Amino acid sequence: MKEGRNLEFKQEVTNTFLKTVSAFANFGMGKILFGVDDNGNSVGIDDVDNACLVIENKINDSIRPKPEYSISINNKTKIITLDVFEGKDKPYFYKGKAYRRSDTATIETDHVELKRLVLEGSNLHFEELACGSNQLTFDYLEKKLKEILGVSKLTDDILRTFGFYNGEKQYNIAAALFADENKNSGIDMARFGNSISEIMDRETYSGISVLKQYDMAVAMYERYYQYDKIDGIERRKVDIIPEKAFREAVANALVHRTWDNNPYIRISMFPDRIEIASPGGLPKGLTKEEYINGFISDLRNPIVANVFFRLHLIEMFGTGIKRIKEAYNGATRQPSFEVTDNAVFVVLPAFTTTYEITTDNKKVMEVLEDGMRLSSSEIADKLDWSKSKTIRALNTLHTSGYIKRKGNGRGTTYSIN
Template sequence: MKETRTLEYKSEVTNSFLKTVSAFSNFGTGKILFGVADDGAILGINDPEQKCLDIENKINDSISPKPDYALSINRLNNVITLEVNEGRYKPYFYKGKAYRRSDTASVEVDQIELKRLTLEGNNLYFESLANDAKDITFDELEKSLIDKLGVTEVNDDTLRTLGLYTKEGRLNNAASLLADKNDFSGIDVARFGNSIDEILDRESFIHMSVITQYDKALAMYRRYYQYEQIKGADRVLIEKVPEKAFREAVANALVHRTWDINANIRISMYDDRIEIASPGGLPSGISEDEYLHGNISTLRNPVLGNIFFRLHYIEMFGTGIKRIVDAYKDCPIKPRFEIKDNSITVTLPVLSATMSVTSDENKLIELLNREMRYSSSEIAEKLNWSKDKTVRNLNNLMDAGYVIKYGTGRGTKYSKK
């Protein structure tokens, strides 16, 4: 087994492991194995009991505050395992410096990362800090709350309920992000031709509400990746990239990005794909595997996330990646996710066989699922359709490969394929 971000080998006990103790305490649980060479060869440790005491003394004397760790000895090969848990009282310093993991190395954090660790250690978030902007207005937020939640009036009590005030009664950074005008970065969208040197269209949505950013990005997506086609008596909406996937990717980028740096979310539109790159890697304590499988229990911007959830821009917390993948479930090509220390990029490929369904057919698809089978009469009743209309739409969707038929005659049932 090779060294990883969460696994380090040491052939012997020297002070070099202490940087990694700081890194694991600051950014996520990991293990250090003593008595193992860099290539994974088992060497063992002489007098492992004494070496455990040495390790314990080095940690207690050198790391501040005291980290959460455990030591164990494998008696079969004399390998010592030091498991370091992510701490609650960040930052954790070694010789006055805090460290993080970069691939298989432990490196010193920069000033921005140190500030983030300090906020975490105090159970605070950047979005919850006071913002000094003056004359803030919330017209876009108010419009969204009225349209989607039926709120009749947006006042200070509403803003407090949404978490947009500090305990001291000042508007916070989350409030500024939702304000009609602000000083924050935003989204940069570019439509490319045959190469990145050929820019056909470009717009920057900055210094404005994140709600406006989201809406404008969606409008640009629809300009280039949706069109209508006449199919019989119906107008059919063609999606070259599933809108559901694009919505989720942009909402996730806005909710999970780091807002304490002056960098835009980049949306790059090509003939064969869309790339959405957001500043900031994974939140502390979240592994790549957890991210990709939707097991995200930690939000970098919980206030913003909660508001996007209330406004139905995102579904349940942590399910965005799964929903993006599900949008391509029946397609031969799949979305891709590239996770780096300081950015996350989602690539949404253009569908080789474009999705083409009428509004009625889409209602039928949304009704059906893979676990439940319905008869045509049950479908007609649920959708308040005539029998002929129901059968016609079922036949169209079966021909297109969206619906599967079970049984014959009066026992015929249908489900999503």
């Protein structure tokens, strides 16, 4: 048995356990075992009945407000178990400070965490607080409402329906996020070459409507991960990375991120993948397993989520991850998801390897996909190109190492290297 985030050992009863009581009451239930040393060895407590009374008195006298807890005794081992339950009247203070667990240590909360505890104890979300400005404009939101829902004009009644006012009839932070101008961070997108030291393109979107951020991110995606392919007389759009998956991942990042701190949503674009890092970790009450399986138990930003839902940019009931996975049905490479305390990471792999080559040369690579070995004449026929144009493209690709050549003269064939 080892100490962990929800388990602490105390060899004897001293005031040091009270910080951990505050941490468990603030951020999730946990156990404190008295009569166990730091290595997990049972040493017992001499007078367990008196020790229980001391523990109870210390908690009642020192933690404000009073947390919920229970005490039990193992008379055989002389170990006392203190179960502390997560409370509803947060924050819980010990000597005027609130605490949280960091792995096996108990540390004081920072000002952002303390604000979140205060909001949670008041049954409020950060987005519901007043934004400090009543001079907001919503031209981009109105444009999207007209395009998607056919709304003729954005009225005050619609803003109220969206929940953009607080109890004092002031614009809240959710309203500011959809306003044309605001003070919030947004999305930082960078397109890399073969390594992060090769930055090919970069765009940062901040201080503008989250809807505009979303649209601009999609536009940058389209520049580098979509192209037109002609089959006979038909022209069709081809996704190197599925657009549906990218849209879902960006929408989820905007809807579920924390907005009470300044980090950007970071979207890193590589030839073979897109990585999306959203600040804030998972919403409270949602486990990693529930997130991966597509279940939402608690929305961090319900007002923002509601607007995205009404504009058909997300599904309200937490199906975003499922929809990302569906976009990769049958694909060899699958998306991956990673969760930490401070961020959520989504990696969207390319369906096939992408190539830093011209559009014409890319078409040759498409013909040779799936392991095909073809002659220059066969390639020319498939592309409806002249023989000279085809040979020029093949020579360029061969010199660059993208394709390999086998045979001589008319028997020469080409395949992907």
